[in-house]
Amino acid sequence: MAQEEEYSSGSDSGSDKGTPPPPPKIPQSIQNWWLNENLGSGYSGSIFKATNLHTHQVVALKVQYVHHECPTNKYERHFYPLLQGGVGMPRLYAAGVYAEWDYLAIDLLGSSLDSLFRKSGKDTMDLRSVCSIAVQVIQRLQFMHTRGVLHRDIQLGNCTIGLPPHEKTIYMIDFGFSKRYIDQYTNRHIPDSKVKRDFIGNYWFSSVNVHCRGKVPSRRDDLEALALMLIHLLTPRGLSWTRNGVPKTSEAHDRLKAEKRNATAASLCRGLPIEFEEFLSYTRRLKFMDCPDYDTWVDNFRDLAEDSGYASVDEFIWPPPIPVTPVTKTSNTPLRARTPALPRDEMAGILNDLTRLNLDAQPVLGDRTNVQAAVRQAQQDVKIDSTQQSSRQAGAGPAVNVLIISSGSEGENLAPLRYQVPKAQRLVQLADKASNAVDNATLGKLVREFVQVLQMNSSRTLTKDAVFFLDVLYKQLDDPSVFIKPQRPSRQQSFAEQTPEKQPAHVKLGVVARLRREVSYCPSNKALATMVSDFTKVTNKSTGRTVTKDGFTFFEGLADRLASLQ
Numbered sequence: 271m272a273q274e275e276e277y278s279s280g281s282d283s284g285s286d287k288g289t290p291p292p293p294p295k296i297p298q299s300i301q302n303w304w305l306n307e308n309l310g311s312g313y314s315g316s317i318f319k320a321t322n323l324h325t326h327q328v329v330a331l332k333v334q335y336v337h338h339e340c341p342t343n344k345y346e347r348h349f350y351p352l353l354q355g356g357v358g359m360p361r362l363y364a365a366g367v368y369a370e371w372d373y374l375a376i377d378l379l380g381s382s383l384d385s386l387f388r389k390s391g392k393d394t395m396d397l398r399s400v401c402s403i404a405v406q407v408i409q410r411l412q413f414m415h416t417r418g419v420l421h422r423d424i425q426l427g428n429c430t431i432g433l434p435p436h437e438k439t440i441y442m443i444d445f446g447f448s449k450r451y452i453d454q455y456t457n458r459h460i461p462d463s464k465v466k467r468d469f470i471g472n473y474w475f476s477s478v479n480v481h482c483r484g485k486v487p488s489r490r491d492d493l494e495a496l497a498l499m500l501i502h503l504l505t506p507r508g509l510s511w512t513r514n515g516v517p518k519t520s521e522a523h524d525r526l527k528a529e530k531r532n533a534t535a536a537s538l539c540r541g542l543p544i545e546f547e548e549f550l551s552y553t554r555r556l557k558f559m560d561c562p563d564y565d566t567w568v569d570n571f572r573d574l575a576e577d578s579g580y581a582s583v584d585e586f587i588w589p590p591p592i593p594v595t596p597v598t599k600t601s602n603t604p605l606r607a608r609t610p611a612l613p614r615d616e617m618a619g620i621l622n623d624l625t626r627l628n629l630d631a632q633p634v635l636g637d638r639t640n641v642q643a644a645v646r647q648a649q650q651d652v653k654i655d656s657t658q659q660s661s662r663q664a665g666a667g668p669a670v671n672v673l674i675i676s677s678g679s680e681g682e683n684l685a686p687l688r689y690q691v692p693k694a695q696r697l698v699q700l701a702d703k704a705s706n707a708v709d710n711a712t713l714g715k716l717v718r719e720f721v722q723v724l725q726m727n728s729s730r731t732l733t734k735d736a737v738f739f740l741d742v743l744y745k746q747l748d749d750p751s752v753f754i755k756p757q758r759p760s761r762q763q764s765f766a767e768q769t770p771e772k773q774p775a776h777v778k779l780g781v782v783a784r785l786r787r788e789v790s791y792c793p794s795n796k797a798l799a800t801m802v803s804d805f806t807k808v809t810n811k812s813t814g815r816t817v818t819k820d821g822f823t824f825f826e827g828l829a830d831r832l833a834s835l836q
C-alpha cells in the first residue's frame with residue numbers, strides 16, 4: 271500500500287513509548303533468498319524481487335523489520351494459506367523470520383493499478399478498464415469472502431496485474447489488514463457491536479460505516495470501498511476528499527470524514543453510468559451480515575461494458591484497446607467535467623416540451639387493436655434501415671447510432687461481422703430479424719446464430735439484449751398472428767424481468783436440464799414458446815445469468831426442432 275494512502279489508528283503504535291529506533295539496513299540475502307531490485311515500499315516494509323539461491327526461483331519477497339510498530343507480515347502470512355488456489359490470489363512459497371526480518375515469498379506480479387493509472391497521465395480511466403476492474407475485483411472479493419476473509423484495504427495500490435502470460439488478470443495483494451469474518455471455531459459470522467472501533471483501512475476508499483462511524487467491518491464494506499474506488503477512477507481529479515492529500519492533523523481528518531459521510535451516491539456519480547450509483551447505493555443498503563449478490567454485479571458491469579461497445583471485459587487490457595465501434599451512449603461516457611449533466615431548469619424545460627408532444631396516434635407495444643398498423647410500421651422500419659445500410663455502404667456517411675438490418679441470408683456473414691459489430695448490437699439485429707421472420711426454418715437459423723453470438727467472447731451472460739431476442743422469439747412462437755414488433759430493450763422492459771426475485775443456481779440447472787431433454791419432442795410452436803419463456807425466466811432469476819452448457823444444448827435442440835416443426 272502506498273504510505274500516503276494508508277492510515278491505521280488501530281495498531282498499537284509506539285508513539286507513547288517514544289519513537290522506536292530506526293530499523294537496521296536490510297541485508298543482501300534473507301534465508302535462501304537473494305534480494306534484487308526494490309519493487310515498492312509500504313508503511314511497514316519493502317518488497318524486493320528475489321531469487322532462491324538453490325532453485326533460482328524468482329519471487330517477490332516482502333520484508334519487514336520484526337520490531338516494526340505495525341507488524342503486518344506477522345498477520346498476513348496466516349491469510350495466504352486460506353486464499354491459495356483462487357484466481358488472482360498470489361501464491362505463497364515461503365514465510366518466516368530470519369534474524370530481525372520477517373519475510374513472505376510470494377508470486378512476482380506486475381504493476382499496481384495505481385501505478386498504471388498515474389503513468390497514463392489521464393484525468394480519468396476509460397470505462398472499459400473500469401468495468402473490467404469492477405468485474406475482476408468483485409470476483410476476487412467473492413472468492414476471499416467464501417474463504418471467510420475480508421480484505422479491508424481495497425485501493426488501487428493493492429490491485430496489481432500479473433506478469434505475462436497473466437497480465438490480463440488482476441491480483442489482490444496486501445492482506446496485512448485482512449480479517450476473518452467467519453469465526454474459525456464456531457463457523458459463524460462475527461457479531462456486530464455498538465462499541466466504536468479504532469479505524470483500520472485507508473483514507474480514500476474505506477466505507478463510511480467503518481471510516482466515519484467506527485463500525486465493525488463486514489463483506490459490505492469491502493464492496494463499498496470498491497465502489498468508491500471505481501467512482502474515483504471515473505471522476506476527473508478523483509473523489510473530492512482525496513484531492514488535498516493525506517490529512518496531517520486530526521481536524522483535517524475530521525473534515526475529510528465529514529465530507530465522505532455527506533457525499534451521497536447520487537452526488538458522487540452525477541454524469542456517470544447509472545450502474546455506479548446503483549452499485550454504491552446497493553453496498554450501502556446491505557446489512558451487516560448480508561451476503562452481497564456478487565454475480566449480479568459482475569453481470570451488470572459486463573452488460574454496461576457490452577452496451578457501451580466493449581468486448582471481453584473479463585480481461586483487463588492495458589493500455590486500453592480502442593473500441594471496435596464508436597461508443598454511442600454519451601450518458602455512459604465518463605467525461606463529467608467536460609460534459610456536465612444538464613442544469614435542473616434546462617431539464618425541466620425539456621420535460622415540459624416532451625409532455626406537449628402528441629404521441630396519441632403511435633402504435634403501442636402490446637396494443638392488439640393496432641396490429642395491422644404496427645406490422646406495417648415494422649416493415650417500413652426495416653425498409654428504411656436497409657436503405658440506410660446500402661447508402662452507408664456506398665460511402666454516404668458514418669454508421670453511428672443506426673441499427674443495421676443485414677440484408678444477406680441468415681448467418682452467412684457471421685465471421686467477418688464478429689470482429690466488427692459488438693455483441694449487444696448483433697443481438698438487437700437478430701431480434702429484429704426474428705421479428706420479421708415468417709417461418710420456422712428462419713427462426714431456427716436465427717436461434718443458431720444467437721448461440722454463436724452468445725459465444726463470441728468469454729462472457730456467457732444472458733445480457734439484456736439476449737433477453738430481448740428471446741422475448742421476440744417467444745412472441746413469434748406463441749402467437750405470430752398478434753405479434754407486434756417490440757421496442758428496443760431497455761433496463762425496465764422485458765417479459766422475463768417482471769418477477770425479479772432470485773432463485774438459487776440449482777433451480778436453474780434443474781429447469782435447463784429438463785428443457786434440454788424435452789425440446790427435441792416438443793409438439794408445437796406454442797409449447798416451444800413456453801420453453802423459451804421458462805429458460806429466460808429461470809436464467810434471469812438465478813444467481814448468475816450465465817448460459818450453461820445445457821443452456822446452449824437446449825438452443826441447439828430448439829433450432830433443430832424448429833427446422834422439423836414446419
Ligand SMILES: Nc1ncnc2c1ncn2[C@@H]1O[C@H](COP(=O)(O)OP(=O)(O)OP(=O)(O)O)[C@@H](O)[C@H]1O
Nearest residue numbers: 271272309310312313314315317330377378379444
Ligand atoms: N507480489 C508483488 N509483485 C510485484 N510487486 C509487488 C508485489 N507485492 C507488492 N508489490 C509492490 O509493492 C508495493 C507495496 O506492496 P504492499 O502494499 O504489499 O506492501 P506493504 O508494506 O504492505 O504496504 P503498506 O505497509 O503500505 O500496506 C505495491 O504497491 C506494489 O507496487
